[in-house]
Amino acid sequence: METVNNEYYSFQVNLQGMISLLSEHLYSNPGTFIRELLQNAVDAIAAFRQLDEHLIGDIRITLPDAGPAGNPFVFQDNGIGLKENEIHEFLSVIGESSKRKSAEDARTFIGRFGIGLLSCFVVSDEICIETRSAFDATGFRWTAFNDGRYRIETLQETMPVGTKVCLTPKKSHAHLFRPENFIPQIKFYGDALPEKITIRTGKEEKVLNEQPPVWLHPDTSKEALLQMGKELFQTSFIDAVRLRTEAGECEGVLYILPYKTQFSARQHHRIYLKRMLLSEADNGLLPSWAFFVKMVVNSNTLSATASREFFMQNDLLRAARKEIGKALKSYLKNIRNIDFEIYQKIIQIHFLHLKAIAAEDTEFLSLILDDLPFETNKGFRTFKDIREHFPVIYYCADYEEFRQVQRIAEYQGALVVNVAYTFEEDLIKKIKGMQPELNIREMSSSKLLETFTDISEDEKKAYRAVLKKLEQYTKPFNCVMQLKYFAPADTPAIFTRGDEDFTSATIKKIKANDNPFAGALGSIQQRAEAVNTFCLNMNNGLVKNLLTIDDDYMLQAITEVLYVQALLMGKYPVSEKQLLLFNNALHSLLVMGMKNFIQI
The missing domain is CATH 3.30.565.10 (Histidine kinase-like ATPase, C-terminal domain)
Structure with missing residues (x-):
């Protein structure tokens, strides 16, 4: 051309x-x-x-x-x-x-x-x-x-x-x-x-600037730094941590927040470049888990973008961030011995963030593990208390499962840890690998059944006929029937759903929405049937009376009421079909009761 x-x-x-x-x-x-x-x-x-x-x-x-x-x-x-x-x-x-x-x-x-x-x-x-x-x-x-x-x-x-x-x-x-x-x-x-x-x-x-900034003076006391932080951010911080890095030549103060923060929270900071304010955002200087700190930091060698409101995302910035992360971890490791009161405050308020650090740092986890609190069916307990008082440590990685098992597990004397929060499942698995001598097991509502006491062989023979009837009543709902002894006695029945049945329910929903992948999932569904369990409590007086009823209509109606009640107690979703079943069963019981009243 x-x-x-x-x-x-x-x-x-x-x-x-x-x-x-x-x-x-x-x-x-x-x-x-x-x-x-x-x-x-x-x-x-x-x-x-x-x-x-x-x-x-x-x-x-x-x-x-x-x-x-x-x-x-x-x-x-x-x-x-x-x-x-x-x-x-x-x-x-x-x-x-x-x-x-x-x-x-x-x-x-x-x-x-x-x-x-x-x-x-x-x-x-x-x-x-x-x-x-x-x-x-x-x-x-x-x-x-x-x-x-x-x-x-x-x-x-x-x-x-x-x-x-x-x-x-x-x-x-x-x-x-x-x-x-x-x-x-x-x-x-x-x-x-x-x-x-x-x-x-x-x-x-x-x-305007007669006095040099106190946060850059090496001899400034911690009290003065905390006062400056209070004036700057209108917050009374737990502690102030001196910071210095080689990468980026960063110098300043990290402030530990006195309140809980979300992992998605974005804090306001004071970030300076060559002692002139650059931004109030962290600019990628803080590690992804450090949402519980605010910082006042100056860098002498990092580079700014064209707008001069952000740092350039480059290797030098990443190196500085890595150093800041190490400095924060080092502080958390040392403060336990220096000031245990501050350490306890940090643990109590920011334990979720500390767990995020521990999930990726084995050395840090070993140092603070015993002091970390975990939510259990017996309230919040430190890991030290858990391992010292419970020979088996159960955990639930799904919050709904935890809610379903916590009350019954309590009566069984079992401790169940809720690890449904961010990082906690990875953390409990890491602990299991670090301390193989601990008996740590995953718990679900279906696995909870394994801890119940089976009925005797004589009882199996005695209740074989009525159990067969009960299985017929619940068969349309993809359930298997079990009779077991468990506490509390005031709970007549529980319902548990296995993972395979959840897969089946998901596939059915996909098919109902005409998803193009539904055909490819058909073979999976064939292997995902009949995994629900409807378990009657042999310690419950109503259940004992139920097993002696000769009237098939009454037996079916009471069984269907107990089945839907177990769904509700387990906080499972109840379909329109199951609600209709519940209403019809109550209606039958009312009619049968009225007939008996008239005959009397």
Whole structure:
């Protein structure tokens, strides 16, 4: 293919369209210009400090006066400044950055995408920058307009090394420059910066960050860290944990929450990059199981995305996350010996999260296993209490099964652990592998029947005829009949459903919905029949009387009532057919009772 006229063309950029794109998509709020100006100032000071290590960074901000004739907004720094050719190269070319020259620059500077200054066009139609480079005695004024035009002038007057940005706020965004709105934002982003930030409103000047952040000072006491956490997050935390990593050069504090949290909960944090606030999201720094902590952390070497609101998801971030996970596990291992009261609080409140850690860390599991609480049919008990008092440890991995067996298991003297929660089934199986000397068995309603006492051979002969009748009555419901002794005596019957019958029910539902896979599942269903059990309690007085009834109609009616009652007690779903059976059986019993009353 040939080029037309052998000429090449350059892309054109619609600056107003780019500004709209930035304000609506790249930056999360119109106040982002505050962060971008602060970031550029900090990077300029860092660049100058490479030439003069004794430089004391200074950022001065003047807010505009109210009224149409008020002074403009001014943001000034004593950074390295720009030469004339750098103004053309870095200020006037979208996407070009003075901070993207080397790997060392990436470690030193916060921003490097060359688009941050455009955020000022979101709040102002005109940007005026006066700058003097540390390598030049002459200063320049760069004035840019939102239609894409700009001009450069040489300053006649002498100015100090550094940069001054002047903006005339749009009416629609003038509120962002008011002290009550602007000052909280500049504090929000810059409270941890080492550079002095001075703000002038009218005739008053105030330094916003006179005191360095206590969370970065190595000698700050735990009490002071907890007080800072309370002021920052309005929460009285259980404990504060110092944090430092090699990967990402992260430093800060992890706070242990004093209340339970869901695994899906997203906490608010304070994440800084080179001591400037980046985000309130965890940015992937925390392990997936660490939902019970908040953190205030600064990284010196992680990289930010183009919006500068998130960390880049790369190997360095993953390495930092791994170190933070190890540090948190190390704290949990040590706090048991350092402060047992705090350790107990953490266990009581966050045991589900600790189980998530233990499920993937055998060493950690061994350390805290005895102290972990588990829900059982006898209430919450620590694992130490469970293993010391019960020779057999039963567990249910399905919550509905646990609800069905807990009352009867209680009367049998058996302990059943509910491991239906996230991570707990994996955890109990891991414990079983770690401690094979423990007798740990899975329990279900069908397996519970195996713990009941069978009737004697003489009783089997005596009740053979009536049992045959009972089997006929319940055969339409895919049940086998059993007679057993079990507690409590006030429970006349129980119903259990096996896994195979559940599979059969699922297949039938699929067929009913005309699922295209129904045909392929037909052979499975043939092997999934007749696994339900309807067991009568020989300790129950009603059942003993039932087995002596000669009237087949009454025998059938009472059996059907007991069958549906057992379904309800076991919290199984009851179909319309079974409800109709129940109603008809009650009606029969009422009619038979009325006849007997009339005859009397």
